[in-house]
Amino acid sequence: MTPAQSPRWQIGATLVRPGRGGIAAVARITLRALVEAGADAALLSYLDDRPAIAAGRTMRVARGSRARFAAGLLAAAARSDLFLYDSVGMARAHPRLPGLRRPYAVWVHGVEVWNGLTPGRARALRGADLLLANSRFTLARLEARHGPLRAARVCELGTEADRPPAPRPPRPPDAPPVVLCLGRIDRAQMYKGQRELVACWAEVVQAVPGARLVIAGGGDGVPLIREAARRSPAAGFIEVTGHVPEGDLEALWARADLFAMPSRGEGFGLVYTEAMRRGIPVIASRQDAGQEVNRHGETGLNADLDAPGALSAALIALLRDPGLRARLGAQGARHWRARFRYGAFRDRLLPILDEFAATTCPTPRGARA
Known part of the structure; x- marks a missing residue:
C-alpha cells in the first residue's frame, strides 16, 4: 500500500493501551502494520476514556458507550472505505444504513466465536467480507461450529517486538527450577491450565525436589487458585501472585526456567511466543492451538491433558534436564525470530x-482530510 493508492481504513479497537491483553495487542500490531505500509488509517476505541497515540495515530474514544461507538463508526463511514475490527463483538456496531455499505474485516481469536453466538455476533460474523483467524485451529473449530466460511483467512500472530529482550541474568546453578504460568484467571472461563498445574505439583516436587510454580495473572478466579494452592501438599512450593504490573513483567520472566500454560481454550496463545522470544521452553497442550505455536520436541512439549499423568511427566522431564531446557529454549528463540x-x-x-x-x-x- 502507498499513501496515493491506499483506501482510508477505519480501525475499530477495544483497547490500545499497553498491558491489556492479547486482543489489544493484535489491534496495536494490525494498526502498526497498516500505518507502516502507508495506509490512511484512523482509530476508534470503544473502552478507552481519553485519546491516546497508537502507531503514530491519534485515536478517538467512545468511553465505553455503545451509542458513542456506533455514532463514531457511522461518522467514519462517510470518509472511510474499509473497516477492520479487532473482534466480532466490536463488529456488531458496523454501519449498515442504505447508501453507507462499507466492506469490513474482523479478527476472530477463539473462545469468543467457538461457543454459542448471540444473534448480533452471528450477523457480524456472517456479514464480514474478510475473517482473519489467528490459527488453523481457530478456523477449523469455528467452521465445525458454524459451517464453511468463504471469507476466512488464517494469519498467525506475532509479538509487538522485533528484537529479543536483553539477556536474562544467569541463575545460580544450585537454584531450584521455576515454572511460570502467566495468564488471566477468570472464574467463568478457567481453561488456561492453572488448576491442572496446581493439581500435579506435589508429584512434580516429589520427583524434582524444590521445584517452584509461579502462577501470575489477574481475574476474578485468583482466589480459587490461591485456595487450591493452599490445600496442595506442595503448598510451600506454589506462589500465586495475582495481577502483575506491566513494569514488573520482565523481572517475572527472568525468574522462569520453563513456561507452562497447558490450556484447553487458546485460539493462538501470544504468551507462548513471548516465552520463545526470551529463550524459555514451553509446555502447552494438545487440546487447543498451543500445539500449532509450540512445536513438540523442538520448542517445548505439548501434553495431552486427557491422558493421566501426561502433564506431570512433561514437567518432570524438562525440570530434570537443564541441557534439554537450554536446547529447546534456543530453538524456540530461533523459531520466534523466523515466524513470530x-x-x-x-x-x-x-x-x-x-x-x-x-x-x-x-x-x-x-x-x-
Missing part, C-alpha cells in the same frame, strides 16, 4: 489486506 516476531506477522498480514482492499475497494478514494 512483529516483522514476520506484518509480512503475513499485509498481502491479505492488500488483496481484500483490491477486491472490495478497487477504486479507493485515497487519503482525505
